[in-house]
Amino acid sequence: MDRCGRLEDIPLFEDLESEQLQDLAQILKKQNFTRGQRIFTEGDEGNGLYVVDLGQVKIFKISPAGKEQILHIFGPGNPFGEIAMFAGESFPASAEAFTDCQVLFFSRHGFLECVRKDPSLAFNMLAVLSRRLRKFAALIEDLSLKEVPGRLAAHLLYLSEKDGAGDKVKLEVSKGHLAALLGTIPETLSRILAKMNRQGLIEVNGSTILLLDPDGLEDLAEGEVKLT
Amino acid sequence: MDRCGRLEDIPLFEDLESEQLQDLAQILKKQNFTRGQRIFTEGDEGNGLYVVDLGQVKIFKISPAGKEQILHIFGPGNPFGEIAMFAGESFPASAEAFTDCQVLFFSRHGFLECVRKDPSLAFNMLAVLSRRLRKFAALIEDLSLKEVPGRLAAHLLYLSEKDGAGDKVKLEVSKGHLAALLGTIPETLSRILAKMNRQGLIEVNGSTILLLDPDGLEDLAEGEVKLT
């Protein structure tokens, strides 16, 4: 989705009564942010729900030492800031514009009203939250039980599946950001890419990566083999 | 909560119409498990929702090498297995009886029917999922951005807050399990406890830990100081 022309094109708002769509359209406010601009910060009080309309938004945590763990990079159609709506009021992580972007903002009260009225919206929201829990569970598993090569292999396979583009994967983020997504640092990522390259698992060309040995990557991702 | 006598005592079912409570009571099935018994395994098809009635249930991931990351230890009143209900069908992690336990099981179809009928149930479910997302986000932060002493310090402070028992914390799980909860191994945990002891941060007596220097622990948890 390149842009959310109509509300009903947003997965979260699928199958909604047109009455609710109108209500939502009423309370919606568009906001613009430039690349790098902070949308909200961990700990801030959450006053509503955001949906990416245009561009990309990064959800992340950062340590005092400055190391960053990216939790999500959301594109058009993805809601964020929802946790604060349903549990407590503070944001559990920070959000900033990953690219110049436009977001739709729905006030807490108005949105909750709509959820209460339309079971479809509640269901869609439950589906969104469940998918994110699943994704987080996978990330926790990666961080706790896998080493960086395993995480990288899993990520590459995930990308190749998602894009359906065969064995050629095009990174849509810089390698530095990929490192933050994998819970490591650029230097380590660089070394591991080089090592995988040497071993004939992949072929790296700038931000294009050719998966030469998907089975080998699978073994790495499963933790059955080590990258020697 | 020591046991869920009535459904309406379960937070998830708070504020429900009595009609829905009756529906739920209809479809509910009680199941018993003995300590260590598997309830379901990651990847299994999810056919319904569980709620702990008696005892404790462990939700976890395990690596091929046998290292375990515990995601939750749930006591009475806590639902689990819900992600498979709302997003995809497979369980994202495994569940086993942490103690002998009894769980309530609600079939997928019947439960979804209730959610559709009663907005309160949807809301309660959204709150549950949101709280878990928040908890997972914190765990990801810990694993990615903090070292083990920081995680341990954070956990101890969390326990002391939760129990409200001043500065004396009683571990309800073995140190081995605490290690798996923190994403490390017993040896490492043991060493770090000993080190914190030596530095006068805590005083360990079996499974009772006295927090001698909460501020120092706070600094550790925030990553502002290192345990030398």
Add this chain to the structure above:
DNA sequence: AAAACCTTTTGACTTAAATCAAGGGCAACT
């Protein structure tokens, strides 16, 4: 009380990944 079992601790060692520091490649701008 002895045996068997499980948990925890301690020590010596290895290893994965972070840190520190420097250099290389590439694009944008002047």
Add this chain to the structure above:
DNA sequence: AGTTGCCCTTGATTTAAGTCAAAAGGTTTT
């Protein structure tokens, strides 16, 4: 063309934490 700045890579080193092995404490069983 040259400079600036950014991103990426490479090398040397440090460090946190995992591994392996053994011993010490406890608890339950027989």
